[in-house]
Amino acid sequence: MTVRNSERGDDGGAADRQVGRRPRLLKAAGLALAGVLALGVGTAGWAYWHLNDNIKSVDIDSALGDDRPPATVPSPSPSSTASPLPSGALNILVLGSDSRSGEENAELGGGDSGGARSDTAMVVHLDEGRSEATVVSIPRDTLVTRPSCPLPSGGSTSVAYNTMFNSAYSVGGPVCAVKTVESLTGIRMDHYVEIDFSGFSKLVDALGGVTVTTDEDIDDEDSHLKLEAGTHHLDGEQALALARTRHGVGDGSDLGRIGLQQTLVKALLDQVSSTNLLTSPARLYQVADAVTGGLTTDTGLDSLGGLMSLGQSLRGLTSADVTTVMMPVVPAPSDRNRVVADEPEASELWASLR
Known part of the structure; x- marks a missing residue:
């Protein structure tokens, strides 16, 4: 026991x-x-x-006040949805520029902050429902009447006649670029988005590159791009060079470059559609970091939440749903190296987007 x-x-x-x-x-x-x-x-x-x-931002609404075309009226939200995604028609001015100084931009051909230029200008019109879009490119060599623009330091610029379109950004930054586009088109720009050289290059790399097809050989000493006619998968630096190429295609004017840029826009849409970012958090973060790191917006889009809401509202949009056109232009009578809006076709185009 x-x-x-x-x-x-x-x-x-x-x-x-x-x-x-x-x-x-x-x-x-x-x-x-x-x-x-x-x-x-x-x-x-x-x-x-x-x-x-x-994300960097500019308060364009406060700077321009009420002296603008009427704002787009948002469509009513379905009462059955607590937090519906925006679906109304929208107009966004998208600029590609070298406005941010820095070593990376300098290596890619960008200028310093005092010599900012807008090499690419597109008005992106999203139709009601966000299922279709029209992208209208404005040649930077277009001669326009640049309105008086408020300056951040106070005062304002003088009205300029028969001046190049991209001078608006040079003299008055995003605010003057928006005001000049609104004066030219008669359309309110609901949002403003600007991406610099480095941000664009990083975005393409984060997406794994982009595939484009060119109809002719490209050999541009200024952009340092050499491509044979055919299909190519480009990295970020090559894609940026393609977007900047003008002397290696067509007649060497800005009009030839616009065709390449529009091809690139559709190719990027296809690349985004084919890349399932949700299955790779690391890739998703890399893309988000590239986008936001090179971005300047208006204050309506200057948050991650605002950009995500816009992006989610466009998730069904593919390159087949996007129409790319150029504002109709003709050689300027005063300078054959410049162009002016071809009327009445140009006005009819803008009227179709109101």
Whole structure:
């Protein structure tokens, strides 16, 4: 009996030790899991803050006031949806520029902040429902009447007649670019988006490159791009060079470059559609970092939430749903190296987008 009692005591002690060890192990595992979750939440929080902080913005609405075309009236939201995505018609001025100084932009051919230029200007019109879009390119060599624009330092620029379209950005930045486009088109720009050289190049690389087909050989000493006619998969630097190429195609004018840029826009849409970013958080972050890092917007889009809402409203849009055109132009009578709007065709085009 004594022996049995002693054995029972030994077994009970081992069991007690196991029971005592189990809560400690569970506690340790719980603390470890909590640490991992806290690290994940902290990393996600830092990533959101970083991406949000990347975005630069300009308060265009306050700068221009009420002296503008009427704003687009948003479509009524379905009452059955608590937080519906925006679906109304929208007009966005998209500029490609070298406005941000820095080593990366300089290496890609960008200028300093004092010599900012807008090499690409597109008015993107999203139809009601966001299922179709029209992208209208405005040649930078178009002669226009540049209206008086407010300056950040106070005062305003003078009205300029028969001046190049891209001078608006040079003298008055995004605010003057928007006001000049609204004066030219009679259309309110609901939003403004500008991406610099480095941001564009990084975006293409983050997407894994972009595939384009050219109809003719390209050999441009200025953009340093050489391509034989055919289909090519380009990295970010090559895609940027293609967007900037003008002397290696056609008659060497800005009109030939616009054709390449429009091809590139559709190719990028196809690349985005074929890349399932949701299955790769690392790739998704890389793309988001590239986009926000090279971006300047109006204050209506200067948050990650605002950009995500816009992007989600366009998720069904493919290159087949996008029409790319150029504002109708003819050689300027005063300078054959410049162009002017071809009327009444140009006005009819803008009227169709109101």
